[in-house]
Amino acid sequence: MSSLSLLGSTGSIGVQTLDVVRAEPDAWDVVALGAGRSVAQLVDQAREFRPEVVVVGDENRVPEVREALPGVAVACGPAALAEAAAMGEVVVNGVVGFAGLPVTLAALEAGRRLALANKESLIAAGPVVQRARATPGAELLPVDSEHCAVHQCLRANDAFTEPAGMDRVQRIVLTASGGPFRGRTAEELADVTVEHALTHPTWSMGPKITVDSSTLMNKGLEVIEADELFGVGYDRIEVVIHPQSVIHSMVEYTDGATIAQLSLPDMRLCIGYALAYPDRIATPFGRIDWAELRRLDFEPPDTEAFPCLALAYAAGRMGETAPALLNAANEVAVGAFLEERIAWNSIPKILEKVLAGHDGTEADSLEAVMEVDERARATAEHIVDRHEFRT
Template identity: 50%
Template sequence: MRSIAILGSTGSIGVSTLDVVRQHPDKFNVTGLAAGRDITLLAEQIREFRPEAVSVRDEESIAKLHALLGEYKPAILSGSEGASAIASADGPDMVVSAIVGAAGLLPTVSAIKAGKHIALANKETLVVAGQLVSDLVKKHKVQLLPVDSEHSAIFQSLEGHRTEDVERIILTASGGPFRNTSAEELKNVGLEQALKHPQWSMGAKITIDSATMMNKGLEVIEAHWLFNMPAEKIGVVVHPQSIIHSMVEYIDGCVIAQLGAPDMRAPIAYALSYPERCISGIQKLDLIKIGTLTFEEPDMVRFPALRLAFDALKAGRTYPAVLNAANEIAVAAFLDKKIAFVDIAATVEKTMQAHDAFTPVELDEYLMADRWARDTATKFIS
């Protein structure tokens, strides 16, 4: 039986992970949960899965959670330190890293240092500190298994093949809600429009990232570190049906793709049970019913966030950390209706242009670049 801890248990990935666990009580045991604001849902998860310890966002939430719990009360921690403690505890042998944003970096690093295998849904961990995390994974001899559907697809398509035979990896993108929206119309799109993703059900931040295509840009940087591929060997195609989750093209011209319904439980189940497979609960793929699969070039003029991510990857140093931090600030401002949709990428670009990049070594240096970018982006917005 595999014991797991889940960072971000009340988010979309965490909920889907627990659904996979629910289907396989003989295979998986939950030892720890770390959550954010949704204390009510966390209480339900505690009653069902009975973890040894949990972590909440802040100390105020501890009392609220206590009031909601019945007879069974696990140890309750709080804050970033609490999430890191859950990730590095003796109980789990695998940690599902699903906290949204750069906030997931510290507990994921703690888990790696504690020798835990990582099921990575927090792409920002590698975007912000890819070199550091990659070095730690090698040093502590742990597995870093991708949970993002695109990276899981690439991982599966690479299985049994030599890296030197790869021509390029191809990430697919749905195109989001504004795939056919003109540049002029994008200036006036509202929050409700941006939150209506055509294929996936995700949290607000990731949904907005999909709408700007920054999510795909962050995935490009993540793919670089996961698969040791340079920027010029990473391609992106828009695939509105979200059935082909990504592809690998080989030097002989053959392309291997992974297909499936757009449901995160499939890549989660693969990561949890690797190298075996287990039932995920997703709907079986009916290609006859789907009928047509289409592909388009991404438009980096209308969606400059994708271009900025490629620029950050090629420039290296602290640029990816700055890209991510500025984007988190800009998306939060858009969600608060303080800036327009097109201002998200514009804020990121201005922050990157103002940055004096350096080559980070220690974790504190990555975090310093992150803080600088947040402060700078906030100033541009205000």
């Protein structure tokens, strides 16, 4: 049995991770749980799984959590979250947004296996995270369905173990559902509401990532993440729209063979893969009924109606702190849209303006990345407050 730290336990990834633990009760012992605002849910989880430590985001809620969980250590704040990450042999980072970066670094620098669902860690601070990955014992397994699929396709062809394995990769193809607005033109997207954007056709996710899926920014961020994870370069990473979300991504090899990973949409498969690697769990999450599967469709992404994808490629190619700049501006813009302070189609306009201000700052330290993140957020907030791109 391996010890498990689960940070972001009340979010979508966290809840589904606990589903995997329930399905495989002899595999993992939950030693730490951490969450931000959903204190009641966190307490319920702690009562069921009895961790050693619980971390809450709101200092004012600590007394009630301590009262509800006698015998469990209760801590608060980002530093405590990072300390909890180092407790488990396996760490799941399900924290949303840039706030998950300290968890990523703490887990890797402690030489733990990190099941990473927080893509912003790699996107905003790729060079910093890469150095932490070099820590003896550290291991990073992606939880995103697309990168988990790519990992499986590469692993199945010995790309990680043979000296020239990655040289045989012609391209990585990331699939995208297309989100709730697939097929609409830019003109038809002018009056999108928050309710519309939060209605995803195939996946159940949190509000921020669901909005990112609607703009295709989620896929753009995944392109940057794929480059950081697999190092093939942006010219060998492509995106294709696949509305059924059954093929989760593909790897094409130099001889023309394409290897794909297929399953029904179920994040628990990806979580279980990351937790059990190099083994596999025994619970068949996402199993396909081949008698029922009728068709698999593909189409190119529409970067005119969904310009966020092209902006992500541009930021990735700029490198250094440009992805951090883009990520921070996107978090602010999506938050403003969810609060109905800006229109949906204002999101890429804000990102483009903030990205245009990239000054080439190098991502040579965590401090440099955090400074760029803070500056980008302030710039994006200023644009939102001035209502420059309200429609």
